[in-house]
Amino acid sequence: MPPFNPDKDIPDLSGKVAFITGGTSGIGREIILFLASHNPAHIYFTGRNEEAGATVVAAAKAKGPNVEVTFIKCDLCSSRAKIRQAIAESFKSDRLDIFIANAGIMATPPGLTEEGFELQWGTNYLSHAVILQLLRPVLLRTAESGADVRHVQVTSHGHNYAPSGGIQFENLRKPDAVGEFARYGQSKLAQILYCKAMVKRYPQITSVAVHPGVGRTGLLKNAKQSLIKSFFSATSFLHKDAAELAYSPLWAATAPLPKLENGQYYEPVGKKAGPSKLAGDEALAEKLWEWTNNELKDVEALL
Ligand SMILES: NC(=O)c1ccc[n+]([C@@H]2O[C@H](COP(=O)([O-])OP(=O)(O)OC[C@H]3O[C@@H](n4cnc5c(N)ncnc54)[C@H](OP(=O)(O)O)[C@@H]3O)[C@@H](O)[C@H]2O)c1
DSSP, X not given: OOOOOHHHHSOXXXXXXXXXXXXXXXXXXXXXXXXXXXXXXXXXXXXXXXXXXXXXXXXXXXHOTTOEEEEXXXXXXXXXXXXXXXXXXXXXXXXXXXXXXXXXXXSOOSOBOTTSOBHHIIIIIIHHHHHHXXXXXXXXXXXXXXXXXXXXXXXXXXXXXXOTTSXXXXXXXXXXXXXXXXHHHHHHHHHHHHHHHHHHHOTTEEEEEEOOOBOOSGGGTTSOHHXXXXXXXXXXXXXXXXXXXXXXXXXXXXXXXXXXXXXXXXXXXTEEOOOOTTTTOHHHHHHHHHHHHHHTTTOOOOO
16 A cells, blocks of 8 residues: 555535544644645644643644634533533534544553543543543434544554453543553543444444554653653654654545445554454443443433
């Protein structure tokens, strides 16, 4: 496959609506800028940093003057009620073609979300499941209209560092039952398994998980520095800048449909990777889906 070239390979996105989490820096910011250059109707994105959000809105408008760009201030560690409120107040579209679950943290010190979940689990996995539950009706309606609807989870090769058993359901409310990288791996594994479970229920939505590659982005800011130093110096020969790290999710969101296999995990760019044993575990994917549905049964979708 020739190298991915976002300028040439992203098609015209006229009329399409996209929603990206974590668009204020790093990979998310670059995804927005590339998408904006290809004329979508509207890009929604989330983050906590309002100043950075405003800068990204301006940069995206410079790339695509006719594109509507909306920043949604939303802390993914806050309660599901607050996440719902933030999105309900701003998201007013009757269609959604591209959803990219990109926001994330890595190897952060122990902590809990407002609802008492381990911080990386809550931010990287569970908040995205909440948002997808909120937006599922609009995604399904868009697919029913005949549109090609994409759901992309920005996961990581780091899913291989998940703890034994993959997801320790009994420990998800403990801040540090396993180490920093194992907690990251667990949340990233869940993103891949969630796609597999989605495909079984909603095959009309193309759900894929992608590893973006490795590079020094804002992700390192809050990570445990001793771990990061050794990990990133060992992998420095692989480093890409944030723009290039965006290629993998951009490919998944916009490549012609026949190039994608629904429910797959891809490494950069567009390379179907044999899933790790845990990432290919259908029973674990089902267990995660049931756990998630039960946990989020009070989350009322946006109609
Ligand atoms: N960089 C890499 O080498 C690498 C490798 C593999 C996978 N990834 C994955 O790529 C994704 C993007 O990471 P990145 O490298 O671009 O890192 P980044 O520059 O730190 O960007 C992370 C984004 O997530 C948002 N975010 C983090 N915590 C949040 C919270 N509690 N509430 C709302 N938004 C939150 C941040 O927004 P605010 O600060 O505005 O809240 C920011 O926009 C992550 O899922 C990461 O796991 C990255």
